[in-house]
Amino acid sequence: MEDTETIYCSIIIPVFNNELELPELLRRIKDTARSFHFSYEIILIDDGSSDGSLDFIKKEALASDNIIVISFEHNSGQNLAVKAGLDYAHGEIAVILDADLQDPPEYIPLLLEKLKDNTDAVFARRKGNFQSFSRSFTSKIFKTWLSIATGGKIPSDTGLFVAINKNILKMLRENRETEPYLVGLIAMLSKNIETMEIIRQPRIKSPSGYSFYKRLRLAFKAFISLTFSSFFRESKYPKYVIKEIYEK
Secondary structure: OOOOOOOOEEEEEEEOOOOOOHHHHHHHHHHHHHHOOOOEEEEEEEOOOOOOHHHHHHHHHHHOOOEEEEEEOOOOOHHHHHHHHHHHOOOOEEEEOOOOOOOOHHHHHHHHHHOOOOOOEEEEEEEOOOOOHHHHHHHHHHHHHHHHHOOOOOOOOEEEEEEEOHHHHHHHHHOOOOOOOHHHHHHHHOOOEEEEEEEOOOOOOOOOOOOHHHHHHHHHHHHHHHHOHHHHOOOOOOOOOEEEEEOO
C-alpha cells in the first residue's frame, strides 16, 4: 500500500478457515464503505488456515489498494491475530470484527457514529439466537465473569466487534503481553465506553473454530491476562510469528 494519504480507519479481521464467508464479507464491507466519507483499509490476518482462505485473501490484497493480508506461520489464536492487525494498522482509529458474518459489517458505520467526542470504545451488544444452548450457556457464564472483572464496564453480551479510538489503539499497540485478551484489555484501558445493540446472525457456512477445549483455554488466558497482566508486559516481542505480508 502506498503512503499517499492518511488512513482514517483500519478494519481488522482475523481469519481462520473462513473460505466460504470471505467473498461475501468483503463484498458487503465494500458496499457498506460507500457511505464512508473517509479513507479506510482492511487488514486480514490469516491465523494458519488449512482451507483456501489465504489463497483468496492474498489475491484480493494484490488486486486492491486498501487490503493488507498478514499470514501467520502457525495458528496462534484470535487475540494474537487481532493484535498483529493492530500493530500493523495505518489508521487513526480501528474496528475489529470476525470473518464468519455473524457480526454484520453493515453495523460498522453505526459503531463509528457513536465513537465521538470522549468515547474510547464502542462495543456491539449481541442479540438473537445465534448459537447452541450449551455454547450459549458457557459463553454467558464467561461473559458475566468478564463483566464483573472489568468493573461492569462492558455488558455480558458483548464480544470482539468493537470500534476503538486512537488513544486505545495506541495503548494496545504498546501492550506487550504474550497472551492478551483484547475484549478485557479494551474495557480496562477505556474510561468512556458506549454500546450498541445488534442482531447477531447464526453461523451458516464454516463451522466454528472454537471447540470446547479452545473455549476453556481462552477463558483461562483471559483470567491470566486480566488478573496478572503486569507480569506479562515485559516481553519484548509478541508471541505471533508472521510468515508473509501481502499488499499491492
